[in-house]
């Protein structure tokens with residue numbers, strides 16, 4: 001386990017889903033954290049942590065907060081698709097403030113980017129090559145566009161000012177996978193914490209981009225720069241076709257982290273996914289997928305535009321898009337999940 005960083009680390013978005021996990025777990029590892037967010041910090045303040053309520057729009061405030069910090073974990077901002085005007089301030093201007101603070105302090109930036117920066121790539125099928133991290137940006141909305149911009153901002157600040165930065169293209173970071181796509185994209189909390197440790201404590205990083213997902217056999221992401229910081233995920237999300245009951249597999253550390261167990265057979269109940277083996281359901285012929293796409297109003301629905309007709313009224317009906325249909329309430333989550 002790497003030693004705790006010598007200098008304090010600034011964490012933006014500390015009151016968010018991932019920020020709260022990082023605040024708890026990194027302080028438990030002996031890190032000194034400066035937490036900040038627009039929203040109040042909802043948990044008891046961990047030892048060795050301070051909290052400042054602040055908008056990312058406050059550039060001077062960020063400069064002050066970052067004073068003496070060795071790294072900035074930038075997890076704050078808009079985390080779902082929103083209109084351009086909503087994304088612009090926090091995700092573009094706020095990011096600029098973070099980079100200016102890092103430049104002044106000589107700090108490394110760890111940026112929570114997203115798979116939505118490349119969301120319009122086709123999902124590789126069969127033996128097709130996996131997507132490497134240097135594939136072209138193909139953002140699937142204003143949110144994804146802001147993440148692509150964030151990664152490019154990192155590129156510029158490294159090339160021009162020598163500000164090191166590690167960009168996590170996060171898949172789906174939740175306590176446990178909640179939908180079929182996460183068989184490929186899930187990142188366990190424990191792997192996220194280890195990734196942050198590696199990104200902050202690596203002797204050198206330069207500018208690097210990492211597919212932030214666990215060791216999922218179904219992953220469609222290929223090469224990245226993880227060797228530069230010495231990170232290897234240990235969590236895993238898989239399925240057991242013979243028993244016909246998909247489940248994900250965790251490491252001991254993964255089970256311990258959020259105070260919840262990774263249950264083997266509980267996550268994809270037959271009635272929610274139409275029964276049978278999840279992997280074989282995903283590889284069925286397009287006609288069958290089309291049927292499952294529009295089945296069960298109010299239940300789990302998924303659009304496969306380009307391969308199957310989208311659900312009625314689905315806003316995601318763009319070519320090559322493969323994502324959950326947000327037009328109907330799902331049983332598994334009430335609001336759009338950050339991704």
Ligand SMILES: NC(=O)c1ccc[n+]([C@@H]2O[C@H](COP(=O)([O-])OP(=O)(O)OC[C@H]3O[C@@H](n4cnc5c(N)ncnc54)[C@H](O)[C@@H]3O)[C@@H](O)[C@H]2O)c1
Nearest residue numbers: 013015016017018038055056076077079112170172173339
């Ligand atoms: N959770 C995932 O699966 C996932 C996947 C891909 C990328 N990410 C990225 O990781 C980061 C954290 O994700 P999350 O799930 O914790 O999101 P979240 O929405 O729970 O947290 C984001 C936090 O940013 C804060 N924030 C928003 N606007 C702000 C502003 N103007 N000033 C200061 N703070 C502001 C919010 O109050 C919130 O607490 C986000 O950048 C998100 O885009 C997450």
